[in-house]
Amino acid sequence: MHALHQILLFHVLTCLGRNAHGSVIIHGKKAPENSMLYMASVQNSSKHHVCGGFLIRENFVLTAAHCDDEKPTSVVLGTHDLTKADDSMRYSITKFKYPHYENVSNGNDLMLLKLCRSIGLNDRVQQIPLPKDEKNMTENVECSVAGWGYTETSTFRTVDELRVVTVSIINQDVCKKTWVGLPAKVICAGGYKTKKGFCQGDSGGPLVCGGEAVGVVSFNHKSNCNYPHFPNIYMDISKYLVWINKTLEENS
Template structure:
């Protein structure tokens, strides 16, 4: 129950995304302007970043189900710098949360956001491909995770970054992750945090774990809000386990 309490505490503290304050990419670096053009900022009605997301189709963004705590909600595409946002970058959304989602501790932490209009793909906005089959990651494979927000793991005197940041993380073996996390939900991938000083933190929720140019995971949860590694792995929803659900929704909305 100790681990479950931490899951629930994490969920309440974040409401996620940067929920009141933000995301952390710990020990990362700024993303170059022409890279990661699929990244989306999920925002509240005041235009404050709350969660990450990523464009998978001209009118759909994929994010975490626990980011569904805002009403109304919008998505910003086409910028790495959240100080440089105009109305042309903002889209209202219709939410499609996975029907089995209850909490991060139970899994199924995945949600599709249908955009109010199709996005014009160009040199500022692009989609990212999803896996084509299950089980597409390998132990120690180097991947990346990106987000907006804090850059330090502690809670005091942290500086939030307006520019998108990225850090490289390695895939952790399932058995190792289950041993570290008591009660780990099904259909997840673990990467970063464990035995390293790199990973995500509050507010990066919903962003993609990217391996070889493919979005394989969605930021779900980590260990407590101070993000002091290296004792626990970071946990992502395994996108490959939800391909049928995703494709069915996209097909219905073509």
């Protein structure tokens, strides 16, 4: 039975991995202009938004590994409104995918993007700190997730302005019972008996708790943005600090 569950989960999450792009926030609000200045729009060669990301160093953005499916070529930083993006806000990238990433169902869904030039931090662009060591998140702690894109399941229309929503951490044991075959090193937050969270997309965006980026948006359940039963899943950044710090040091 366990093997069958793994196979079923693989097929579900593989579909999500292909389609979970576009930074989708459900039942959120527009982010204030002076907030979340670390948010990055990961874009393809047509300058279309395909994933979220966030600035963790002056020349590095963290996002999800499965975002590479959309062949991103640049990131945009410094605006909440993507219609106002210009070439001065665009940075070409070099990609460093977590070496043990295979697919969404197996976890390890992280990717670092090195920018072609360092950013001068200012009143439009700031970086966000990561956890300093490994931690386990406490149930019911309120956090936030943000992105650009669809605002409900049926519209399939992205939005130009950054949106943000508050979500709560879900007990890990509850999450494991809900998601049979849940990969390791994840955080569960939002969805699951609420109407708030990310939908098809928001991939690569940060789960922010207490001013730190603690998670990276990875997957949810199929294309259902009403969240009747399933928690949203994030990669737990604190469990990947050794790789992140080593990659930053070796490529800075």
